[in-house]
Amino acid sequence: MGSCILFVLFLLAALPAFAAETAPATETTFVARAGERMQKPVNTTYRQLEISQQRGSWIYPDVGYYDSGHTSDQLWFLGAGREFIVNKHVDWTQIVYVEQEVGRDARNQRAIWIWPVLNLQFTPRLSSETVLYPTIPINRSQRWEFDLDRSKMEYALNPLLRVGAGYSATVGAECAWQNRPFLTTTIQHRTGSWEFWMQRIPGGMQIQTRYTLTHRSS
Numbered sequence: 001m002g003s004c005i006l007f008v009l010f011l012l013a014a015l016p017a018f019a020a021e022t023a024p025a026t027e028t029t030f031v032a033r034a035g036e037r038m039q040k041p042v043n044t045t046y047r048q049l050e051i052s053q054q055r056g057s058w059i060y061p062d063v064g065y066y067d068s069g070h071t072s073d074q075l076w077f078l079g080a081g082r083e084f085i086v087n088k089h090v091d092w093t094q095i096v097y098v099e100q101e102v103g104r105d106a107r108n109q110r111a112i113w114i115w116p117v118l119n120l121q122f123t124p125r126l127s128s129e130t131v132l133y134p135t136i137p138i139n140r141s142q143r144w145e146f147d148l149d150r151s152k153m154e155y156a157l158n159p160l161l162r163v164g165a166g167y168s169a170t171v172g173a174e175c176a177w178q179n180r181p182f183l184t185t186t187i188q189h190r191t192g193s194w195e196f197w198m199q200r201i202p203g204g205m206q207i208q209t210r211y212t213l214t215h216r217s218s
Contacts, residue, residue, distance in 0.1 A: 024056035029214045031064075039204035044069035057083040062095060072104040079115070091119040098138075109142035111135045125156040135172070145172030152184055162186040168199075178202055 029052050035045035050064035060080040067074045081095030094116050101109040115133045122128070129152055135145040152166025164184050171177045182199035192213035199206050 025216055025218045027054040027214055027216050028052070029054070029212065032211045033208065035199075035206045035208045037201075037204060037206050045201070045206050054083075057086070059083070059093070059095060062097070067103075073101065073106050074103045075099050075101055077113070079113070081115070089121050091117075091121075093117040101142075107141040108139070109137075110139045111137050111142045126153070127156075128153045143173035145170065145175075152182075154184065154186065160188045162188075166197075182208075 029050075031048070031050040031052075033046070033048040037043050037045050046066065046068050048064065048066045050062070052059055052062035058080075059082060062077075062079040062081070064077045065074065066077070077097045077099040079095050079097035081093060083091065083093045085092040094114075097113040097115055099111050099113060101107060113133050113135060115131065118130045120128045129150065131149040132151070133147055133149065135142070135147070137144055148167065148169045150166055150168050152164050154162040154164030156162045162185070164186075166182050166184060168180045168182065169178060170180075178201075180199055180201055182197045184195060184197050186193060186195040192211055195208075195210040195212075197206075197208035197210070199208060
C-alpha cells in the first residue's frame with residue numbers, strides 16, 4: 001500500500017513540471033452519483049462522490065469514494081491525467097487511478113484503473129461518450145475485471161435538454177458478462193448537470209442519478 005501511495009504522490013507532484021501552460025485557469029468539478037433498485041426490496045445499489053481539478057490540459061488531483069449502498073465495504077480512489085485531444089469533434093482524456101478497498105467487510109483489495117474518456121461530436125446535436133477501463137490487480141486479494149462504464153449516444157433537443165440511450169457491462173474473474181443497457185435524460189441548469197438513467201441490471205431495473213457541477217476560476 002505504501003508504494004502505491006508514494007507512486008501517486010510522485011505523479012501528482014511531477015505533473016505541474018510537465019505542464020506547458022503558464023498559470024492556467026482551474027476548473028473544479030464535483031460529481032455525485034447514486035443508483036436505486038426499482039423492484040422490492042427497494043434499496044440503494046451504489047453511491048459515489050468525486051472531486052477533481054483541471055489546470056489547462058492537466059487533471060490533478062482526482063479523488064473519489066464509492067460504495068454499494070452501505071459503508072462496510074468502500075472504495076477510495078486517487079488519480080491524475082491529461083486531455084490529449086481537444087477539438088471540434090473529438091475530446092480524449094486519459095486518467096490513471098489507484099484504488100483501495102476499506103471497511104469492515106473489505107478484503108483489502110488494491111488495483112489500478114486505466115480510465116480513458118472519449119467524447120465525439122458527430123453533429124451540433126448528436127454526440128457520444130465512452131468510458132471503458134480495466135481493473136489491474138496490485139495485490140493478491142484483488143481479481144482482474146474489465147468494465148464498460150458507459151457508452152452512450154445523446155441527441156440535444158435544445159441547449160438545456162438531451163436524451164439518449166447507452167450500454168454498460170462488466171466481466172471479470174469473479175463475475176460472468178453482465179449487460180446493462182439504459183435510457184438517459186440530461187438536464188442542463190445553472191445549478192449543474194442532472195442526468196437520469198433508467199437501466200436494466202441483473203435481477204431487475206434501477207434508476208441512476210448523476211449530478212455534475214463545474215466551477216472555473218482564474
